[in-house]
Amino acid sequence: MNEVLIRKAKKGDKDAFCRLMDENVQSMYKIAAAYLKNDEDVADAIQDTILSCYENLKSLKQNRYFKTWMIRILINKCKDMIQKKKLVTYTDQMPETPFHEEEYAAMEWAQVLETLDSKYRLVVLLYYMEGFSVREISDALDMKESTVKSRLHRGRKQIAEMYGYKVKEGRVYNEKDFQKKLQKDTEMPAIVHERINQAYRLIENNAVLQKKAPKDPYHWMKIGGRVAGGMAAVLAVGFIFCATNPVMAKNIPVVGGLFEILQDNVSFFGDFSDYATTLESVDGTTADGSEADGDKTGNATSENAYIKTADGLTITCSEVYANSQAVYITMQFKSDKPFPETSTRAESGTPVIDLYMTGGVDFGSEASRVIDGHVEGQFLDDNTYACIFRYDLAQAAKDYTEYNEKYNEMTQQVMDEMGITQADLDDQTDEGYALLEEFINKVSERGGAYQKYIKDIEIPDTFNLHLDISEVRGLEADYEWSEADDENYGRDAGYYKYEGDWSFDIPVTVDDSRTEVLELNDTNDAGIGLKSVIRSPYELTVNELYKEGSNSDCFMVALDANGNTLPYNESTGNCNNFAIQDRDISTVDIYFLDYIQYMDELKGQQNFDNPTKEDGQKWKKLLEENAKYHKTLHFDNDSETVQKTK
Structure with a gap:
């Protein structure tokens, strides 16, 4: 990867971008040819990929992922073309007898790949030609690492059987020879060169323009501090900005008002601020030291119950809201020194920061004390990070x-x-x-x-949630992973961290006045179905039900009333929890799909639906045809009138 060219291209250097793409055209050609049947379609897919990469290059957060990002765009273009034109890919039929080594030596890379089963072809190509690791292939194809490993194993075995060598013994034509064959430059058809040059001309003539990079809403703070060079200048910048932006001026007092700042920028977004409680100390002061209007919670243990400092980092627990599905807590992290530049997540753009902590609720001693420390938030300035931590209460209220x-x-x-x-x-x-x-x-x-x-534990109306945070970690921006770092540092490779003892007891009151529970206990003939579906104002949780003998290796998809995919809640990491705040969920369709088939053939509504047609109809039909289980549910769309049902 040419880091210099990427940086120049991001700054608008068209020549640098074209040189960058020239370095990758062989890879693009071979990958597109592995998907598509004829040269014209391959050429069109490559041209569309070049233009899309140029247009969206500034949205690439980390330069080291350029090739993976580019390949994902190319693969999506190929899938779009297959769906729109109903193309067929290379045959999946295996040759009846293996090739002799002399024939194999004379074969071109395309002939070698054509004899592979289609589902192994791309994994093998990325592994041998690009030198991608299993993790990188997993990222590029949106596929589980275990699936990549399995397909790579089967593909290598198939190659060995077809071409008369053994994977581990090594003969004249072994895996290294196969790798060289894939990596060797090949002559591309004239139409491919023509389409590439057309793309370059469109870029040169400004027919395609780069989109601006999405900005951090607090980016001005970081720039202001560097440019001003002094406190007076920083205050001046802040005063001018706040005067012209009354919403930001309102949100500057952070502690006690974090939900209002953060609630629209998390995967489970919604109005928390009107329902949350500000945490208070026993002396009647709020977490920021200001006086409170009364003792609402009353069971903290010290006058700094919600503010703890260690290793130069002060953590403040600010507000709390809970229903029977989750506890949501706002936190502020204030460092004595500026935080290092931190990587951001590709989809959401939120900083990659995680907490290592244990603890749990005081009514569930059977629950695991290990807590998932995934948080979603943003930097407020160079020294301050704020986030919402979601504690899975429904999971904690189960006895395993x-x-x-x-x-x-x-x-x-x-x-x-x-x-x-x-x-x-x-x-x-x-x-x-x-x-x-x-x-x-x-x-x-x-x-x-x-x-x-699995036994349910009754959740009391009020309880304490204990949190023991021992480590705060952030992934360094532009970190280049290496095997040496992995061997020397293990899970800490690429991370900066703060270590200490930040312990909190958070008083929690459960509010289920806006939660609806549908008890279904419904299964089909295959023994697959739904136990219950729970809707809170922020999330939809689907609890599956499997009878003995049924296959539970399923992936869940939910569609809203318009046939569009409900997004997954990033903080849970599960495919049965969906964000619903901006969607019409008067009707929801739930589909259980075979995991492998979904990842290989069905993933991504954008790959199937034509924007000129009614939203969701084509993909919805595919889901219905391939679902192992399907259920249509109806909800009252007014969340304020929803009543919990038993």
């Missing part, structure tokens, strides 16, 4: 004791049936990956039915 016991017995039974041990599953070889895939498939076929052993 019997489930864990029964599930562990089942997994051991599967290993006994396969004649393997845990060491075999941990084996980082092709054989180990193959055993792991077989093991996962067998467990998935049986595991869903064991959910009946």
